[in-house]
Amino acid sequence: MASVDVVVPNYNYGRYLRACVESILEQEAVTIRVLIIDNASSDDSAEIARSLSRDPRVELVLRSENLGTHASFNEGIDWAKADYFLLMFSDDFLVPGALKRATDAMEADRSIAFTYGRDVPVKGNAPIPTVAQQPDPPPLRLHRSRDFIKRFCRLGVFQIPGPSIVVRTSVQKRVGHYRTALPHSDDYEVWLRLAMHGPIGELDCIQAGIRSHDANRSTELWAHQIQHILHTAAAVQSFFDHEGGEMKGSGALRRLARRGIANRAYWSGISHLLRRNREAIDLFKLAFRLSPLSALIPPVAYLANRPDTLRRIATFFARRLTLPTRRMR
Known part of the structure; x- marks a missing residue:
């Protein structure tokens, strides 16, 4: 089975953390490791993280001070050693079978740098919805490296559901860290760098859920x-x-x-x-x-x-x- 390392940065999202991590651990037909990095949360996040670490697949970094999101992202990249790598915030979640669909596509085509799929939106504290069974394998559309970068440039942006992005770890290691000089668009810049190392696979299926609420990292920015x-x-x-x-x-x-x-x-x-x-x-x-x-x-x-x-x-x-x-x- 393909192996996937998933990094879950967290800050005061204790109310969402358990559902996020359980959606990862419940993925089938892949070998999972999860690293929860808590940035000195003041809620019950640390307690919830400790309870989740009873599963031997879960590792913890519980910081005594908030070092910011970039420190979490980059520590996670350094920690990763599986075949594939996923970075997802603790208020998001995976749908069943997401990691198998992503890794199957990249196992079949070793040139693919990363895959992504569609998302299901969730507002506020609403429970995770039941998502219909997705096609396996799903239809796959390949974007050549230059085409992906060119499309981003032509549109001035290219939105991809972040928690659906499964990256080949060897490519992520070559690309390296998120740049701290980009506090709100670091992900865009990393996607462009990743795209230089191979085609991108777009999966025509729902892979993840994204929760929107007042405490989102990008809520104020989008306003x-x-x-x-x-x-x-x-x-x-x-x-x-x-x-x-x-x-x-x-x-x-x-x-x-x-x-x-x-x-x-x-x-x-x-x-x-x-x-x-x-x-x-x-x-x-x-x-x-x-x-x-x-x-x-x-x-x-x-x-x-x-x-x-x-x-x-x-x-x-x-x-x-x-x-x-x-x-x-």
């Missing part, structure tokens, strides 16, 4: 879209200033990323303008600074490249249509 875009731009710049700069045609990819980020800012500005949100002004300023031509010619082609364009448009108009009814009530 201000321009900050998220700026952090994404910082990740792209870091990538091309380091390993990405060694790629053939890196200059053209860097320029593509600049346009992609500008176009993303432009259409985010349009969305905020339609909602009468003052952040639209800052988004337009950013878009025009990065791509002055967008002030004259709207970047319509960008929308055609986004896979979620139709869904976003439908959601927007659905909300507009319900407004009169709500006002009448």
